[in-house]
Amino acid sequence: MRNSVLIPLTALLILAGCTSDFIQGDQLDITLQNVIKTTSPDRSLDHYILAHSSDLTALPQDPNNPLTTAKVELGSFLFFETGLGTVPRSEVGFQSYSCSSCHVPAADFKPGRMQGIGEGGQGFGYVGEARVKHSAYEEADMDVQGIRPLTVLNVGYSAENTLWNGSFGSKGANEGTEDAWGVFDEATDLNYLGFQGLETQNIEGLRVHRQMMTPELAESLGYIEYFDRAFPNVPVEERYTNQSVSLALSAYLRTLTTTEAPFQKWLKGDMSAMTTQEKRGALVFFDKGNCSSCHSGSAFSATKFFALGVNDLDQSVSFREDEETLKKNKGRGGFTGREEDMFKFKVPTLYNLQGTQFYFHGSSKRSLEEVVEYFDKGLPENDRVPEELIAREFKPLGLTEQEKIDLVAFLRFGLQDNDVIRFKPASLPSNNCFPNADPQSMEELGCN
Numbered sequence: 001m002r003n004s005v006l007i008p009l010t011a012l013l014i015l016a017g018c019t020s021d022f023i024q025g026d027q028l029d030i031t032l033q034n035v036i037k038t039t040s041p042d043r044s045l046d047h048y049i050l051a052h053s054s055d056l057t058a059l060p061q062d063p064n065n066p067l068t069t070a071k072v073e074l075g076s077f078l079f080f081e082t083g084l085g086t087v088p089r090s091e092v093g094f095q096s097y098s099c100s101s102c103h104v105p106a107a108d109f110k111p112g113r114m115q116g117i118g119e120g121g122q123g124f125g126y127v128g129e130a131r132v133k134h135s136a137y138e139e140a141d142m143d144v145q146g147i148r149p150l151t152v153l154n155v156g157y158s159a160e161n162t163l164w165n166g167s168f169g170s171k172g173a174n175e176g177t178e179d180a181w182g183v184f185d186e187a188t189d190l191n192y193l194g195f196q197g198l199e200t201q202n203i204e205g206l207r208v209h210r211q212m213m214t215p216e217l218a219e220s221l222g223y224i225e226y227f228d229r230a231f232p233n234v235p236v237e238e239r240y241t242n243q244s245v246s247l248a249l250s251a252y253l254r255t256l257t258t259t260e261a262p263f264q265k266w267l268k269g270d271m272s273a274m275t276t277q278e279k280r281g282a283l284v285f286f287d288k289g290n291c292s293s294c295h296s297g298s299a300f301s302a303t304k305f306f307a308l309g310v311n312d313l314d315q316s317v318s319f320r321e322d323e324e325t326l327k328k329n330k331g332r333g334g335f336t337g338r339e340e341d342m343f344k345f346k347v348p349t350l351y352n353l354q355g356t357q358f359y360f361h362g363s364s365k366r367s368l369e370e371v372v373e374y375f376d377k378g379l380p381e382n383d384r385v386p387e388e389l390i391a392r393e394f395k396p397l398g399l400t401e402q403e404k405i406d407l408v409a410f411l412r413f414g415l416q417d418n419d420v421i422r423f424k425p426a427s428l429p430s431n432n433c434f435p436n437a438d439p440q441s442m443e444e445l446g447c448n
């Protein structure tokens with residue numbers, strides 16, 4: 001619809017004898033719009049426009065967990081609530097960690113470091129970068145995962161099946177995998193509840209991250225009225241439970257959309273939102289780079305699984321090689337047990353890549369330049385991954401130096417919403433310190 005406005009404008013500018021630079025700018029916009037339309041399932045730019053966090057009817061949601069303002073509000077507190085940490089491995093950690101220990105808003109909802117630390121960590125720094133093992137903890141008792149945390153930004157757009165291996169959720173890619181539910185990973189039994197991945201995963205997430213809601217806790221932390229508003233139709237005996245917490249957390253997470261990114265504004269018609277270089281980079285992304293063949297969803301994520309042969313986390317850092325970690329390294333195969341799924345990982349969103357400098361599931365790349373170089377070379381680095389499993393689309397691209405620089409500019413700036421801190425509450429009903437409440441973090445966060 002933009003085209004019809006822009007073409008006459010271009011003609012006008014030529015007549016007016018404007019600089020060729022400016023005309024080129026308009027042509028670039030039109031070319032880019034046309035290329036994007038050819039990749040879009042409905043041949044329109046709309047496919048790539050993310051719903052605004054306040055537009056609860058337009059945001060993707062689970063029919064079994066319809067979005068309401070009350071649920072979103074409750075979830076926005078609970079995600080940060082250190083008071084939920086009531087089942088720690090060590091008393092030292094009691095009520096000192098939260099979901100946001102590993103999903104820090106200022107680090108684009110990643111941990112601010114290569115690996116997240118929930119219970120068993122101390123300190124925060126500015127964006128979570130200074131969180132380290134707590135001196136009172138054994139390594140084995142810490143809440144750390146053998147894989148890099150995913151951001152929760154835009155998670156609603158790939159919520160059907162969550163985690164790097166997509167193991168949660170009863171539908172989507174998991175239809176036909178029922179034989180594996182509860183087999184290689186006991187928790188995937190929860191898929192029988194029939195929720196989408198996000199709603200399912202967060203039930204297990206609370207257990208994994210040693211959190212527990214009870215009526216008594218809801219009362220003492222000041223949440224009763226919030227639960228009552230969010231779940232008026234859930235019987236009181238079942239209202240203040242981990243399942244309700246999971247549904248509220250999921251509702252909140254579904255509203256975390258990066259709608260202020262320049263590319264989003266450009267899609268909606270603000271041609272000046274992106275620089276010429278970012279637009280050229282976008283063209284590489286959709287055209288020669290073929291990036292959108294896999295990063296195909298509205299948030300450039302997808303519940304599709306590919307092996308790119310990148311290194312695992314235990315190849316980047318020294319980390320305990322327990323069964324859990326080794327299973328993570330197998331990707332989707334660790335969930336389904338199928339040979340053809342081995343070493344395949346979910347296509348992650350590409351918005352807000354600036355927050356941490358750790359890329360891919362094993363944090364094996366430290367800059368977007370390195371990532372783009374990796375895709376351009378098309379050469380797997382991990383010899384654990386058999387060649388025949390590597391994605392066919394992962395092959396040398398032959399990008400020029402300029403194209404690579406442009407592509408990086410699109411990823412780094414065009415897809416960065418610089419204000420995701422707006423999703424962080426100013427304070428919690430409990431008045432607890434967050435996202436961490438160990439003594440060191442409390443000092444750094446100014447909670448004392």
Ligand code: HEC
Pocket residue numbers: 098099100101102103116117118119143144145146147148149150151152155158161162163164165198201202205206209211249253328
């Ligand atoms: C110890 C760090 C840590 C804590 C604490 C933590 N997470 Fe995560 N989170 C991770 C890691 C690591 C992954 C990726 C794990 C995987 O894919 O196997 C992840 C993945 C996710 C995802 C999946 C996103 C996607 O695109 O599939 C969601 C949603 C999520 N976490 C929500 C939460 C919630 C809600 C909590 C609190 C109940 C929480 N996290 C607590 C580390 C953490």
Ligand code: HEC
Pocket residue numbers: 285289290291292293294295305306307308309310345346347348349350353358359360361362371372375376391392393394407411
């Ligand atoms: C074959 C499908 C496929 C193609 C083509 C593809 N990607 Fe990806 N991309 C993935 C998958 C899968 C991952 C996660 C891989 C992993 O960590 O094991 C990923 C990860 C990434 C990451 C890291 C994100 C993060 O959070 O760590 C970036 C950045 C990225 N891709 C950009 C691109 C760009 C740019 C292109 C085009 C040059 C591209 N991708 C082409 C499937 C693909």
